[in-house]
Amino acid sequence: MSREGSPLGSRLTIAKRELATLKSEKTIVLALVIQLFVAAFSSFLVVGLVSLYDPSGAEGQTVSVGVAGEQRNDLVAIANQQDGVQPIVYDSAADVREGYRNRAIDAALITNQRSDGTIGVEVIAPDAGVESTLVVVSLQETLLEYERYERDQRSQFLDEQPLGVPEAPAGNSYYGFTYTVLVPLLILLPVFISGSLAVDAVTEELERGTLELLAVAPIELREIVDGKLLAAAGLAPVQAALWLVLLEFNGTSVANAPALIAVSGALALAVVSMGIGLALVTADRRQAQFLYSFGILTIAGVTTLLPEHPLNTIAKLAIDSPTATTWTAVVGYLCIGLVALVVVQFAVPRIDVDRLLGSA
Template identity: 50%
Template sequence: MGDPRPTIAKRELGSLRKEKTIVLALCLQLFVAAFSSFLVVGLVSLYDPGSVGNYEVDVAVSGDATSDLIRAASSVGGIDARPYQSDDAAMRAFERGDVDAVLSAERLHGRVFVTATAPDSNIETTVTVVQLRDALREFERTERAERSAFLTSSTLELPPETQSSPYYGFTYTVLVPLLLYLPVFISGSITVDSITEEIDRGTLELLRVAPLSLSDVVDGKLLAAATLAPAQSALWILLLGINGTPVSNPLSLLAMVAALSTLVCSLGAAVALLSPERRAAQFLYSIGVLFVFGGTTLFPHNPINTSARLAIGSPDPLAPAVVASYVVLGAGAYLAVRYLVGGVDPNEL
């Protein structure tokens, strides 16, 4: 008799076609990857509303620092700043709908205090607030530069302004990690459901009659779930490239996905064996994944940062070591599950 684990893995992959939730999730990811060049425009408008362009905000400016604030606001695209004699006049214009926002700038004890008023719960509120933020940042930079000439000691130079594209940043820091790691979470959930379903229906006993050991059954299910994520990620990377979003270092990225998929699926298998009740197992798995991935964000070389830099093509010198460490963690998690399976009595499941 040959190795039964590939047969079990093939059976698991075939049964996924009956899971409507899983199929829907896969189709959604496929749609995002296949049409990323179109979807990214709409998604970036949510990620960075200031990038929508061609939208001009009319702002009423009042106070004794009006001229300085208008000069700074005029250098920011998308703002039409108008001076008003008083705060009351500016607010009346705002209430009539003549302007979209109000900025009141008053000088007091050598400082400038600015009060901003924007519409509440309006569809244009987010874009208006973003434009006001950019204007106030420019005003702050101008004030710092002008006042530095009167200081007795030299100060640090202001950092140069960056003109990076929000589409570029969103694609590589949000979209690419989302497509890479969402399949990882789904694979872990599949593992939990697969094992708990076998236990709940009593089919685990039938599999062992084959004859198969519990280790063979768990290995086959892990093989199916853990290979699904890197296979999906490879397809997503290919589709992103076809849509004009080249992804660098694909082999390193797929190695990370495979390692994290093994880690997460091993966690799911351990939870399912220790807590065979399906709802409880899914809850514990979700908490465990949140804890694991939430903990990694505390480190500079977390999966999202590392994958984004690899995808862009500017990896950190430690990136190979980081990828290798995730591979080691994935292998260690699998060995830990194998040890756990060896101590589980199948008759008690």
């Protein structure tokens, strides 16, 4: 392999070589196809996936609820006014429990008059699965309406009238799912894939012995690493830009696209640098991938301590509602990416190539 006349030419040659080998990586290709499918058909997928994100948005689903107890009549009247809830009256708590055990009903509500004059409601519902989420959301709406009803009925017996509870603002489940789940997914998933790609790119060179051939050529290790970093880290913002174009084509307008692409690129620089560092230190694919996955999980946990989570930053940018904290986070991510790049440039020349090849 020649130097192509300059270190930049060597880096670009290696980057092109890495991108050309992507088609042989079935896992990476499958991940790209899945992302392409999600972005290209987002307007269709959101209709089905929103029922998992917010089950209250799923229309046509009816939850059968058994109701028993002293105050069951008022509760049944309230439940009849709720969409997607079908109340069934039982004579006793034992009967409604038996009906739930026999799966004749999806959930059960048992009311009782307490000694202090308040009304208690015992709720029996599934504790796992998508069905559980749908049932719990439906019951929550019914019980909240029942609470408002009881407060209204008892308000005349109060010495002082409490402040009125404002109505909950109407939300759009599709809007929320798109900008808080779908867009962040399409921005961040390429970043994680790029990091994994970088780990494989370096460790495979070591395991197959091809890095030794590259080292024999008039190319420095730093140029080899830079070429791989350029290919892996550059892939993420290109994907993010493509996904945003497809979302726009499907009618999902995303604001601040340049800032979103910049965030994707900066995070990709940081993650890919971490992956390459782990690959060079361990020189073993499985160990490096394990440490990379553990590192990503650790970073995800640390981000919960930030003033603004990366997912919130991406969502606010996408809906064109960024705050000063949002722009500070964007600048912070850019700085992190640049620092990671500088660290790689500083550390790689100090690696003993002979030791690295010997450990492989």
